[in-house]
Amino acid sequence: MAGSLMAASRKAPSISSTTIIATVLLAVALVFLGCLTAYRPPKSAYHALFLSLADNATASRHLHALTRRPHVAGTPADSEAAAYVAAAFSSYSLRAHSAPYEVLLTYPVRRSLTLARSPQDPPVAFDLVQEVFPEDPSSRFAGEVMPTFHGFAKSGTAAGRVVYVNYGRVEDYATLRGMGVEVNGAVVLARYGKIFRGDIVSNAQEAGAAAAVLYSDRRDFGGGPGGKAFPEGPWLPASGVQMGTVSHRPGDPTTPGWASVRTCERVSLEEVEAGGGLPGIPSLPVSGRDGEEILRSLGGQVAADDWQGVEGGLVYRVGPGPGFLNLTYEGNQTLVTIQNVFGVIEGEEEPDRYVLLGNHRDAWTFGAVDPNSGTSALLEIAQRLQKLQKRGWKPRRTIILCNWDAE
Template sequence: MDQARTTISKIFNGEPQSYTRFSLTQNMEGGDSQVEMKLSPEADEEVGTNGVGEHLNHQREYYKKKPARSPRDICFLIAATLLIFIIGYLIGYLVHRKQDKTMLECDQTQAAAVSAIDDDDLTLTGDSAPKQLDWSDVRTMLADRLTVSQIDASLSEFARNDHQAGSPGDEVLANKVLKRFKDNNMDTWVDEHSVQLQLPPASGSNTVEFRGQSVGSLQGYLAYSGNGTAQGPVVYAHYGQKEDFDDLKDLTTNLTGRIILVRAGKISFAEKVANAASMDASGVLIYPDPADYALGDATHLFGHVHLGTGDPYTTGFPSFQHTQFPPTRSSGLPSILAQTITASMAKTIMRSMGGRNAPRVWARGELSGVQYKLGDDNDIVSMGVNNVLVETNIHNVFGVIKGVQDEDRYVVIGAQRDAWGPGFAKSTVGTTLLVELARSISNMVREGRFMPRRSVVFASWSAGEYGSVGATEWLEGYLTSLNMKAYTYISLDGVVTGSGSFQASGSPLLSDLLTETLKEVKSVGDAGKTIYSQATAASGKTSLLEPLQLTDPVYPFITFSGIPSVSFQLNGKQTYPYLNTLLDTRDKLNAATSGNLAQLIRAAGQVAGHMALRLVHDHLLKMGVETYSQVVNKYVIDIMDKVNDLKRSSMLPRTVTTDWLTSARGSFGRSARELRRVIRESNLEDVEQCRKINDRIMRVEANLLSPYVSPTTQPFRHILLGTGSHTLTALVEQLDAFKSLGTGDVEALKTKLALTTWTIQTCANALAGDVWELDNDV
């Protein structure tokens, strides 16, 4: 080899009669270097001392003539050349083989439509849109992974007796949820909020006395009650609904300064207290009547009386620790006192009450030995409330499975984690189902068989018992991005409280998807039936969405953030009575579900899972825009009839018209029908086309939020499902007030009509698409 090297050196450093010149020219376009070979027949010019010519641009170079090489040198030259050739051939072969292998693997990957998966965060990669599985295959995969045994194990893991919001027990559960998300290789994060929660008295308890005697020791309480003392004659007001107070007014019962005694049920605690406050009452006592709740006489109730959601001391603002909170206070906070009492305590009061008999319907209670009366001036009740406002840190925990195509669009599945006591049906079931759905879907993705087009976010909320505080603070903190990117929220709160029946509430946009889903999931304990057939047979209704209530966990998502949302519940024919008590335990829920608890939770998981997976599986979002057309039509026709009736009665001038409102309704309907035509005639395999259509669908809910009111004063801005003077419900009530009073503020009515009209019209314009698609004839 040394001899060969010497010979090669002589070749390159020598001065032959004819030479080989290697010119290494860099390819500035990024290619490989090129080798140029030139032969010269003679040498006319000497070179420099280094043996390399100084002319670089393909000029001839000349060297002095030397004697001819010996045969031995020639043999070594041939051997060296052959060696170089063999080495070069082997290198070229290996490179070519590697390229062929890479191309083969790429072709196989495309044929199988499987993108690479990053095991650290379940982020799917791949430039082209993946070929999706059939929907039936996706359903089967979820059913195989969402098992009863896993659900049972998680129920035991997440059951606690002490997980009130912000407590050490709540933090333990938060860490467990976070660990489960991480174990599933999901991207995770935690939001901490500093919120004001009202707790029971730090020492002693709240008090209630009837005719100077204590009715007993109070354990339950109502958060966000007014504090202080109140005294006055007690008045029985049935359930404390508006119509109940209207009936009392008709009976000429004076309610100013009175203590109102009402039954739990029908409406929320907060609404009962707000209705009493509107009648100038000084306090409210709420008890569970045995006719409504099979609880026993000594069961205490817990709840809150904030007529709203979120931290009532940072309305419209997120309660992050770094936020400079303005000195605001929710208008939904009551100024009067509120307290729960047991059925036994209510019996003590009502047995001795005088006054006239209550209306017959009101008297259908089951307090033993009680004749239901309205009360008189001698029935004096004194109450004292000394709840404590405490700044508390709460944590919301999140995990995400990212989509392969529209990663920045996501469905959110959430459940509250906290409870007053055991809260088994209220929170443990939902938290269990949350982590089990996260495990099942992440397994489907990690195995490479399911590739969601869009992302799925799993959220564990805290302070749900105080009025969806954790969820609302998250919405307030990220409002501007959420109503552009979060296209659906599915709540798992209280999804199982019994068997044999079903109820749901939420956005009309999701009504069709819910119906399709319920037709796919088998009922538990009723062979051959689906949940849909079982539910419609029991209710006699084809549409299963009930009116949205303020206490619904999806209420702030729809009415504050404009995110289409749905909550649902598998329940029994009898109401599960243990919510908001310390008796909400696993044993109680097992009894209410006839021992089928885990099977019912699995069925509820299939309902939530099918809806979420359908929304991330299909090119096109399954949302029915035309269902909102029906809602708008119903309201507008009602308003039009009432206005025309008032004009005929000369209670409204002829200048008040509903023509423009009717026109806006027509625009909304036409836009919805046009979108349906576009969908019908579009290539639904065209990713970009579907994304444009999906963006139009996603904006419907958000565009029904009134832009003419502030979220700090009217947070629930949805004109169809929200609360406040901007809603169509308020407009109908104002017209009813005109009729009952014979007069009203005409200019305020005209303004409300105009703002309502333009909110509907702008929603129709956005639904129609790009501005050049609009045609508003003048």
């Protein structure tokens, strides 16, 4: 027994040495084979590469190209921008494709706004035009800028004494009721901010207003008392107007819950309006300058401090009147073709699981900040991902870069 144990103990080192030698040989072989194949750095190295592969000059060139002209959804300029994005995706070796949709959009036909400061004064018409600055390189395309309007605004004419409603929130109307101010039948003046513009119009309708006029207050969009407006600074100029939709439905309001393709079923605008998806009173966006002119026509009680504008400026009163507004808006509803553009990088391990990154492309005017700062960043990401792929990187899941139209 003892002899057999000693024999076993003498054989053990021999087996162990063989195993070690085989392991070392295998390791050497694997290292050698690794040298013959492409080196794939760790994930953290790809992250560092992504950040260092390019500079912002490329994004700047994309932004300049995308914002050269106004490109409202459904216009030829918007189609050109879609083609530019698709071409950029393809140049970066992404599988690019466009998906067309037939959607209902609205465009302005006729607008007017007049103010009578008192029953004895003749009405004065606002020109409803944004100032053009000759030193702005984009000024040569100013003639292509669409007149100021609200997307999906109710067409119609309304007139009434003006009531200032602050931001047009539910609590603002409660404050007015507490002050004994009658809103029913009035044309309300509300400043942009705090809530969605569509809610401003809907709240006015719920309060019994005949129409809503929305303006951009210097306190919120002019940088305050010392703020410098464009072109001297970054803030909205006195004639600047904020545009946007007042629809409460995401996407095409006539195709709630399904894709807007050429042969699809659609509900009527009357049904959408009855269901609260579209406002039932006219509305119009105006500039801060025009908003202040309307405020100067108001009497009545002085508004609370948090309803006031810039410090040292005009004292805001709530009305009603004596200022009297007459508003007309006429829009048309048109089925137009839009293009969503996609760039795809297929995943290596889970190709049927997707990572989506995107933004919209269309703009109410030139859209340098909103939305095309995002589109240019999206194209910069596409370029950097292409460079990573050339160095051996592959995504685990499929990446889809999305550039939406008709936000």
